[in-house]
Amino acid sequence: MTEKTLRKGNEALAEGAIRAGARFFAGYPITPQNEVPEYMAAYMADAGGAFVQAESEVAAINMVYGAAATGTRSMTSSSSPGISLKQEGITYLASADLPCLIVNVMRGGPGLGSIGGAQGDYFQATRGGGNGDYHVIVLAPNSVEELGNFPKLGFDLAEKYRMPCMILADGILGQMMESMAFNFDPIDPNKLGKFDWAVDINKNGRAKNNVFSYKGDNLIADVVERAKRYGLIEKTEARYEERNAEDCDVLLVAYGLSSRACLEAVNRAKEEGLKVGLFRPITLWPFPSKRLAELAKNVKAILTVEQSLGQLVQDVKLAVGDKTPIYLQAYPAGGQPDGAAILTGVRSCLNGGKEGLFDLQEHAKGFTYECKRDLSLGVQGDRKGETK
Amino acid sequence: MYQGIRIAGFGGQGVVSAGILLAQAGVEDKKNASWLPSYGPEMRGGTANCSVVVTDGEVYTPIVSAPETVIVMNEPSLPKFEPLLKKGGLLILNSSLINSRPTRTDIRTVCVPCNEIAQKVGMDRIANLVALGAFVKLTEAVSLGSVADAMKKVYKRAKPEMLELNKKALQAGFDAV
Numbered sequence: 001m002t003e004k005t006l007r008k009g010n011e012a013l014a015e016g017a018i019r020a021g022a023r024f025f026a027g028y029p030i031t032p033q034n035e036v037p038e039y040m041a042a043y044m045a046d047a048g049g050a051f052v053q054a055e056s057e058v059a060a061i062n063m064v065y066g067a068a069a070t071g072t073r074s075m076t077s078s079s080s081p082g083i084s085l086k087q088e089g090i091t092y093l094a095s096a097d098l099p100c101l102i103v104n105v106m107r108g109g110p111g112l113g114s115i116g117g118a119q120g121d122y123f124q125a126t127r128g129g130g131n132g133d134y135h136v137i138v139l140a141p142n143s144v145e146e147l148g149n150f151p152k153l154g155f156d157l158a159e160k161y162r163m164p165c166m167i168l169a170d171g172i173l174g175q176m177m178e179s180m181a182f183n184f185d186p187i188d189p190n191k192l193g194k195f196d197w198a199v200d201i202n203k204n205g206r207a208k209n210n211v212f213s214y215k216g217d218n219l220i221a222d223v224v225e226r227a228k229r230y231g232l233i234e235k236t237e238a239r240y241e242e243r244n245a246e247d248c249d250v251l252l253v254a255y256g257l258s259s260r261a262c263l264e265a266v267n268r269a270k271e272e273g274l275k276v277g278l279f280r281p282i283t284l285w286p287f288p289s290k291r292l293a294e295l296a297k298n299v300k301a302i303l304t305v306e307q308s309l310g311q312l313v314q315d316v317k318l319a320v321g322d323k324t325p326i327y328l329q330a331y332p333a334g335g336q337p338d339g340a341a342i343l344t345g346v347r348s349c350l351n352g353g354k355e356g357l358f359d360l361q362e363h364a365k366g367f368t369y370e371c372k373r374d375l376s377l378g379v380q381g382d383r384k385g386e387t388k
Numbered sequence: 389m390y391q392g393i394r395i396a397g398f399g400g401q402g403v404v405s406a407g408i409l410l411a412q413a414g415v416e417d418k419k420n421a422s423w424l425p426s427y428g429p430e431m432r433g434g435t436a437n438c439s440v441v442v443t444d445g446e447v448y449t450p451i452v453s454a455p456e457t458v459i460v461m462n463e464p465s466l467p468k469f470e471p472l473l474k475k476g477g478l479l480i481l482n483s484s485l486i487n488s489r490p491t492r493t494d495i496r497t498v499c500v501p502c503n504e505i506a507q508k509v510g511m512d513r514i515a516n517l518v519a520l521g522a523f524v525k526l527t528e529a530v531s532l533g534s535v536a537d538a539m540k541k542v543y544k545r546a547k548p549e550m551l552e553l554n555k556k557a558l559q560a561g562f563d564a565v
Contacts, residue, residue: 006408006415006423006541144422176450177408177423179415257449264448338453 004179009169010035012148012180013103014043017075019182020152021189022101023049024074026063028056028082031115032171033105036077057082061089061102068098069211071198073155073189075101079171080109080121083129090164091130095213097197097226099158101151102136102166105174108334116334117171117257119307125168126285126315133223135230137165137237138284140255144178146282152184157237161229162197168284170307172257172336238290239282245295248277250346253292253316254305255281257337262305264339269346276346284312289319296320301349303357305342307331310360325349330358389419389444391529392452395519396437396469397461397482402516405542406459407438410520412538413530414442422450435464442529457527459519461502463488470495480522482515498526498565505560514557521561532562 007015014036017025025040037053044051050067054060060076067074078086083104093100106121108114125138137157141147150167158165194200199209215222241259243266245251252262259280269276279295281288296302302324304313309332317326329345331337345356354362393410397403407423414421424439439452457478458469463486473479475494484503500522502515509518524532536555543551 004415006412006421172424172450175425177411178447178450179411179419179421260447260449261451263446267448336451336453337449338451339448340454 004181006177007144007148007180008035008175008177009144009147010105010174011039012144013077013151013167013169013174014039016148016182017101017151018043018047018049019184019186020155021073021187021192022075022151022155023047023189024052024064024067024072025049025076026052026054026060026067026074027077028054028060030057030079030082032107032117032174033077033079033103035174036103036105057085058089061086061093064100064102065089065093065096065098068093068100069096069199071195071200073101073192075103075151077103077105079105079107080118081107081112083121083124087124087130090136091128091132091134092213093164094130094134094136095132096211097162098164098211099155099162100164101154101158102164104166104168106168106170114334115171117173117175117307117336118332118334119168119170119256119258120309120311120332121168122284122306122308122311125166126287133227134163135233135285136163137161137233137286138168139165139239140168140282140284141173142256142259142280143180144173144176145180147173148180149183152187159195161233163229168256170257171334234286237283238286238288240288240291241280241282242278242295243280244275244277245279246277246298248275249300250274250276250349251295251299251302252276252278252305252342252346253281253302253312254278254337255284255312256307258305258307258331261337261339262342265342265346268339268343272343274343274346274350276343281315284315287315287319289315292316292319293321296324299324302326303329303342303345303349305329305331305337305345307335307337310358328358329356389442389529391440391442391457391527392455393440393442393457393459393523393529394437394452394455394469394472395440395459395461395516396435396465397516399434399436401436401461402513403436403459403461404438406516406520407440409517409535409538409542410440410442410523410530412542413534414440416534416537417442417530419444419530420447422447424450424452435462435468437465437469457523457529459523460486461516461519462486466490478526480519480526482519484515498522500561500564502561505564506557509557509560510553511557514554517554517557518561518564521558521563522565523561524558525562525565532558
C-alpha cells in the first residue's frame, strides 16, 4: 500500500496508532518505550487528539478509562513495571466492557528489572494480571511492520468485542529500526460511527448512558454473560503464522522477537539437513491451541523458545497434551535468543541430549536451601502468646 | 545476500549514526534492513555499537550475534568484537586509532586509516563515513549512490556543504581499499 520506510519500532507503533484513529493517549515515561509518548506529544495534537503525560501510570490508565467511556479510540503505553501498576485500571476497563489499547514494551523483570527486551510478562498479559475473571486480547508483533499495523487490528478487535486489547512487544522490537509499510490508509475517527453505549454529548434526547465497573445487580450473571464473548473470541480470533510447520521433525514455538531468532534457526537447519519448522502465535490470548495441536501430531518434538523461564511453554503443553515431547529453551530477564543456540536445542530434542534445553527440576538438581532462622521456635512462641 | 554487521567505537565516533545510514541505504536499494543500537546506561567516552542487517531476503533477528562484517573504530572494540565474526568474515579496522591487530587467522582483515583519510578530506569527525565507504567497496551490500541518497533522509538538518563533505569522505573510503 505504501512504500517501505525505515522506522523505529516504538515510532511505527505510535504513528500506526494515530493512523488507526487513536485520539487519546495518556502515559508516564519508562524505558524502553519512551519514543511512544515522545511521538504522541509531537503529533497527537496535530491529529486533533489529546496527549497527556500523567502524574503516574495509575493516573494514565484511569484517564484511558474515562476517555474510552466516551467511545474515543484511547490508549496507553508502558513497560513491564509500569504495566504492573496499570493492572487495577485494566481490570476496571474489562469489567466496564470498554475497548482500549494498552501497549507493553516488555523489559527484564521481576521488580525494577533491566531495560533489556524480555518476555517475562506473558502470564500477566494472558492470564489477566488484575483481579477477577476477565481477559484482554493479546497481540504479539514480531517486526516493526507489525508494530505499526497492529494498533488498527487492536482497536478493531477491542471495539468489536468491547474489551481492552494489549499489544505485547519487547524492548528490542521497540528500539530497533526496520523497513516497514503500513497496510491501511489513515482512518478519520469521525467516520467510524458512534457507539450506542458511549458516554458523550446527548443532543438527541436518547436515554442517558452510564458506564459502570460494578453494575450493582447481578455480578455472577454479568461475568457469565461476558464469558460467552470470550468463548467466541477463542473460537474465531486466534491468529498465527507458520513456517515449514507441516513438514518438519522439530517444531519451534515462539512469539515476538524470539520467533525472529527461530527464523534464523529454521533457515540454518535446512543447510544442515535438519527439518525444523516454526509456529508463531500472533494472538497470545486467544492462544491458537487448535492449530498447534494438529501440527503436533506430525512432529517428533516441540521446542518452545521464549525470553522467560517457562511461561509460553505452559500454553503449548495445554494445547498439545502429553502425546508429543515438549522442550523449552529459556532466555529470562533480558537474555537474547540466538539462532545457533536454538539449533543446539533442536539437536538435543532429536538425540536425547540436554544441551540448550531448560528443565526446572534438572536445573535444581542437588540444590539444597537452608533458612537461617529457627522457624519452629517462632511458631511455638507465638502460639504460647496467643493462649495467655 | 545476507549481511549482518556490527559497527563499534567510542561514543561520538558516529558508529550508531553510520549504522542508521547503512540501514537506510539498504532501504534505498529496495532491500530489507534492520538496525539495533546497544541501548542502555551508556557512559560518555565509553564504547558504543550497533547491529545492522541488510539482505535481499528476510531479516531474521536484528541481534547480530555472529556478524559477516565487523567495523571497529577504536582499540577497545577490537578484542570485544573480533571473536564474534563468522569464519571467513570481514574485519574493517580503523588503523588510525588501533595499534593492535586481530589474532584470528580465519577472517579477512582490511586496515583503513579512517581518521587520517577524514582529516585529508577536511574533517576528523567523519571517519565513520570513510569506514562506511570502505565497507561498500568490500561487500557491495549496498551501492555508494544509495548511501549518498540515504544521507539526505538520515541527516535531515545537515547543511548542503556538510552533506558534500560527507560524500567526499564516503568516496575517499571507497577508493582507499
